Amino acid sequence: MRSRLKRLYTASGLLEAYLLRDYLDAEGIGTLVFNEHSVGAVGELPCNEALPELWVRDEAHYERARALVLAYERRSESRASRTCPGCAEANPGTFDICWRCGTILDS
Ligand SMILES: [Zn+2]
Known part of the structure; x- marks a missing residue:
C-alpha cells in the first residue's frame, strides 16, 4: 500500500519548520518541508502565501x-x-x- 503525504502544520518560519522536522524525525516520523526555498534567510519576514509547511510522509x-x-x-x-x-x-x-552551534542554553 502506498503511503500518502498529508499536510501537518504551517510553520511561522523556516527555523520552526526545521525544528519540528527534526523533532518528529527523532520520534520516527518522516516529514517533508515545503516552501522552504521561497522563504528568505532566518529573521526575514516571509510572504504569507509562502510560509513553510510540514507534511508527514505517511498519513x-x-x-x-x-x-x-x-x-x-x-x-x-x-x-x-x-x-x-x-x-x-x-x-x-x-x-x-x-x-546552530550546540552551546548549552542554561539561562
Ligand atoms: Zn549557538
Missing part, C-alpha cells in the same frame, strides 16, 4: 505527529525563546542546546 503517522506538534506548541508558549550565549542565535524555549 498513517498523522494523528501521532499532530499530537507531538500540539505538545511542542504548548511547551513553546510556556517558555520564552532564549538567545544562545555562543552565537547569539535565537532558540525556542523548548531547546536545551543551541540548534
